[in-house]
Amino acid sequence: MSAYVILKHLHMTTAYLTVILLALRLLLDVAGKPNWRQTPLRWIPHANDTILLLAAISLLFVTPWMPFVHGWLTVKILLLVGYVVAGVFALKQTKSVPVRTVAALLALVQVMAIFHLAMAKPF
Ligand code: HEM
DSSP: OOHHHHHHHHHHHHHHHHHHHHHHHHHHHHTTOGGGGGSGGGTHHHHHHHHHHHHHHHHHHHSSOOTTTSHHHHHHHHHHHHHHHHHHHHTOTTSOHHHHHHHHHHHHHHHHHHHHHHHHOOO
């Protein structure tokens, strides 16, 4: 199997996992079970997101895609920053429920836009 195929599968698998793991933590908070913060669920998403980003950066070396050259990738990276910031706010216990709800929605909308851009590469 080529490096490209391995990296792309790794990138896509961890991409799906980042959404599942965010949704799981949000749902546990909504269900009144914030104790996931004392379980491996505290660090597993960080490990997954590190692999996601390492695979993403590696893909840049084995594909012709380049940020600031291909618009979809540039916008994708900007949305990634928004996704991370919104995700942090959504999971912060010290923030109010309305702030966390809006942040959670923003995080989910942005990650869906990232998936759309990655799959359609529209510009
Ligand atoms: C939360 C963050 C991210 C998610 C959810 C995500 C998701 C995806 C998905 C699902 C694909 C495969 C699309 C397909 O062909 O069906 C993909 C492709 C790709 N991603 Fe990401 N990605 C993320 C972040 C990044 C970042 C930060 C970079 C660059 C620094 C990047 C670079 C790439 C490249 C170059 C491809 C194209 C591979 C190809 O089709 O040949 N991704 N991404």
